[in-house]
Amino acid sequence: MMEFTAKQIAELLNGTTEGDENAIVNSFSKIEEGTPGSLSFLANPKYTHYIYETEASVVLVNDSFEAQKEIKATLVRVEDAYKSIAILLNLYNKMTEKPSGIEKQSFVHKKAFLGKNIYVGAFSYIGKDAKIGNDVQIYPGCYIGNNVKIGNNCIIYPGVKIYYNTVIGNNCTIHAGTIIGADGFGFAPNGGETFLKIAQIGNVVIEDDVELGALVTIDRATMGSTFIRKGVKLDNHNHIAHNVDIGQNTVIAAQSGVAGTAKIGENCMFGGQVGISPHVTIANGVKISAQSGISNNVLKENSILMGAPAYDLRAYHKSYVHFKNLDDIVKRLEQLEKKLSSE
Amino acid sequence: MMEFTAKQIAELLNGTTEGDENAIVNSFSKIEEGTPGSLSFLANPKYTHYIYETEASVVLVNDSFEAQKEIKATLVRVEDAYKSIAILLNLYNKMTEKPSGIEKQSFVHKKAFLGKNIYVGAFSYIGKDAKIGNDVQIYPGCYIGNNVKIGNNCIIYPGVKIYYNTVIGNNCTIHAGTIIGADGFGFAPNGGETFLKIAQIGNVVIEDDVELGALVTIDRATMGSTFIRKGVKLDNHNHIAHNVDIGQNTVIAAQSGVAGTAKIGENCMFGGQVGISPHVTIANGVKISAQSGISNNVLKENSILMGAPAYDLRAYHKSYVHFKNLDDIVKRLEQLEKKLSSE
Amino acid sequence: MMEFTAKQIAELLNGTTEGDENAIVNSFSKIEEGTPGSLSFLANPKYTHYIYETEASVVLVNDSFEAQKEIKATLVRVEDAYKSIAILLNLYNKMTEKPSGIEKQSFVHKKAFLGKNIYVGAFSYIGKDAKIGNDVQIYPGCYIGNNVKIGNNCIIYPGVKIYYNTVIGNNCTIHAGTIIGADGFGFAPNGGETFLKIAQIGNVVIEDDVELGALVTIDRATMGSTFIRKGVKLDNHNHIAHNVDIGQNTVIAAQSGVAGTAKIGENCMFGGQVGISPHVTIANGVKISAQSGISNNVLKENSILMGAPAYDLRAYHKSYVHFKNLDDIVKRLEQLEKKLSSE
Numbered sequence A, B, C: 001m002m003e004f005t006a007k008q009i010a011e012l013l014n015g016t017t018e019g020d021e022n023a024i025v026n027s028f029s030k031i032e033e034g035t036p037g038s039l040s041f042l043a044n045p046k047y048t049h050y051i052y053e054t055e056a057s058v059v060l061v062n063d064s065f066e067a068q069k070e071i072k073a074t075l076v077r078v079e080d081a082y083k084s085i086a087i088l089l090n091l092y093n094k095m096t097e098k099p100s101g102i103e104k105q106s107f108v109h110k111k112a113f114l115g116k117n118i119y120v121g122a123f124s125y126i127g128k129d130a131k132i133g134n135d136v137q138i139y140p141g142c143y144i145g146n147n148v149k150i151g152n153n154c155i156i157y158p159g160v161k162i163y164y165n166t167v168i169g170n171n172c173t174i175h176a177g178t179i180i181g182a183d184g185f186g187f188a189p190n191g192g193e194t195f196l197k198i199a200q201i202g203n204v205v206i207e208d209d210v211e212l213g214a215l216v217t218i219d220r221a222t223m224g225s226t227f228i229r230k231g232v233k234l235d236n237h238n239h240i241a242h243n244v245d246i247g248q249n250t251v252i253a254a255q256s257g258v259a260g261t262a263k264i265g266e267n268c269m270f271g272g273q274v275g276i277s278p279h280v281t282i283a284n285g286v287k288i289s290a291q292s293g294i295s296n297n298v299l300k301e302n303s304i305l306m307g308a309p310a311y312d313l314r315a316y317h318k319s320y321v322h323f324k325n326l327d328d329i330v331k332r333l334e335q336l337e338k339k340l341s342s343e
Helices: A006-012 A045-052 A081-095 A313-324 A326-342 B006-012 B045-052 B081-095 B313-324 B326-342 C006-012 C045-052 C081-095 C313-324 C326-342
Strands: A016-018 A038-042 A058-062 A074-078 A187-189 A195-197 A203-206 A225-228 A304-307 A310-312 B016-018 B038-042 B058-062 B074-078 B187-189 B195-197 B203-206 B225-228 B304-307 B310-312 C016-018 C038-042 C058-062 C074-078 C187-189 C195-197 C203-206 C225-228 C304-307 C310-312
Touching: A006 A016, A006 A058, A006 A074, A038 A045, A038 A081, A058 A081, A074 A081, A081 C187, A081 C195, A187 B081, A195 B081, A304 A313, A310 A313, A313 A326, A313 B313, A313 B326, A313 C313, A326 B326, A326 C313, A326 C326, B006 B016, B006 B058, B006 B074, B038 B045, B038 B081, B058 B081, B187 C081, B195 C081, B304 B313, B310 B313, B313 B326, B313 C313, B313 C326, B326 C326, C006 C016, C006 C058, C006 C074, C038 C045, C038 C081, C058 C081, C304 C313, C310 C313, C313 C326
Parallel strands: A038 A058, A058 A074, A203 A225, B038 B058, B058 B074, B203 B225, C038 C058, C058 C074, C203 C225
Antiparallel strands: A016 A074, A187 A195, A304 A310, B016 B074, B187 B195, B304 B310, C016 C074, C187 C195, C304 C310
């Protein structure tokens, strides 16, 4: 990392300095682990007390921040400290060297089409009629099946496996070990107690600006497509079943599962380990608390839900407080019963 | 896909036509997305209203279906529309070209034994004394450890890793990234607070007609074998621990976990994100609702369970309705208390 | 396996024989599946009845074991039968042949540094400036990114992917398909409803004696490091988010998730499918029951918790008994109401 002064950083972020504007930083640190020569930030109020002790040389803070004590570090005041640190980290990240070229030990089918300025790592396999856009990095050990389309400016990390006919848009990032386009889980009873496999002949369509964590699975549709819409972010170990449709900019934390043919709205946020039943529809802007289960449609936009089955979060919390007190509640009931029977 | 008339399809499925028996189809569609020239089906009553609007040229319906309005499409009446569409999709799927041959960039140990008509993709590794049956497809990037046995007519999708000594039967399908035969999670307290690893020297045995989804783990036994019996279907992200035995034709939805030495009966169905405790026995035909937890034996066949710990599903639902009303219930209790104290 | 007499085994384990000290064994078996010529053990009292029927030739038992009937097998009495069998299994395991050498179809960057006596399987990739210690086995299909450090005596099973800058200590075992160092799940709201990716420029540090199961994910820190401390054992499908710190000798069962910046104490034990919220601190020695959720700090050492949100396990069980009886409880409440209104 090159060196920057507090003043240069403030100019870059449209902010103002407070303290020594010539303070120099050449690395990033968390505020609680701040070291001299590093740049830190304060966004979560829980961490405010660290700003009075941090050894970081420069700290980004929100314009609204009011110091209660003396601060050793130079402050750079910006509108949104969290967004500003994101901008700086991304700039830093873009300056790091990226791999490029086709490594010799890869397999590229002679009928595959590769765009400009791409990286194909060793032991990656690119199938027949696959079409890879420009500025795409495919790390080692990936599998890109026949007739897969990948847009421009995507990063496919090591070991990602993409089945045939999958379509991926521009600016997508897919982390290691993720599996796209495996068969949906479809079986028809076949007399007796055995099952008949239902061939899954559809595909998966992932739109632009999607980020998938590590070890995510997105199953291909029985017919038609499973859709991951523009701007969706899925954390590690998510499972998206066949024919699901996840709406734009929806964010799902780790280890959640969405069962077959569920339709999830836009701008939703799900916590970790959430489960969505098959064929359910969820409106836009719905928030679901971690470990909750949704077994029926949620048609009211911006609902905030908890429980299994889930309902209104505040109501759930109220019930849960009583649940914790049930032993006491039952004792009160018993006392009333005694009183009444003795009357 | 070749073209078929409604009449030809009816003959193939032992069904009868209603409407233009010469209507031609050359693709499949979901009834709600039906396009001219496509074949659709109606099995789930929730979708009945689409049949009056669908643009599909031919629709498979159950014999028992009674139209309430005029229908544009040609109907093909069959005994079981869902099973019939499964049959057609499988026929279609079988007509697609399958990969074959040993790709040059693979590794096949000189002491491995390969059957006839098999595919070994690039970057797949087949170890010493491994024995692969006839008509097996091993996609790129798989690892087949030493002394693994795989039967006939299996499909191993990209990136599957199979540890040494695993035994797999005939007609099995294993989706991408699944791990078979990793060590069971066994540690003995070792004085102080450290643990002594217990070497896992058993194996995994998978019988015929099993389908495993993507990113499933099945751990090897400490001693003896972990068993996945004939006809079992496991969805993505399932975890099966060491020395577990999953009975014939049992079906488990995504992200469920079965802990060590549990014995699961035949013909069971578990929803997603279910957890089974170690050493538990579950009878045949038991159904467990999604996200439930089983911590004790379930010895009654065909039980239907929910909750964590799980018990009778209907009883659970009844209790859960009261749980949601607990605030009201406690208020009623308070009123009674007031009444009685004021008397 | 070579042959041993009961007497030899007793000497090795500092135990005493009871019965024919010349009984010979050459394999291991579970007590319920014991075969002549095999060595078994009895540690879990649930299995005691099998000792009177087992065909195993020799059985390890605790010194405290008191037979209620005649036993055919030779007993070897030891202080701790479970630990003793672990010692024997590990000895057996160490005698099996291990792979070694650099397989020709691997990729080792010319600027990577490899220690002595190591194995690099075909299709494994070792990046620039990576440093691998002595006596390390890297199975086929792994990816070791740039500048990764791995200590001595580690086993990296097939298909493990380790991102750049990760640091791994000595004596670590990492099972197949595990992903270390993928980006933490960090996004800042970016005006409208889109998100700005926060580059994750930190790393993962794994200390000595750690075992990770198959398909585990451990995300890299935003800044600084995600820490897995000495002696930690994580079962399959665990998810450890960015900037988490898991304390020494903590053990976590399968499919659990620890969200960002959570700090887990030493010697904790979590059941399967547990969820820990972001930024939570958990004290040393805390035990958490399977499927529980922790949303607040747990500052009392050695707490035993259950529920979602979790609290004291015994109290939870008490409440849950009442929950199951809620229908009856509400009926009792109704009767009181009737009685009082009729008075």
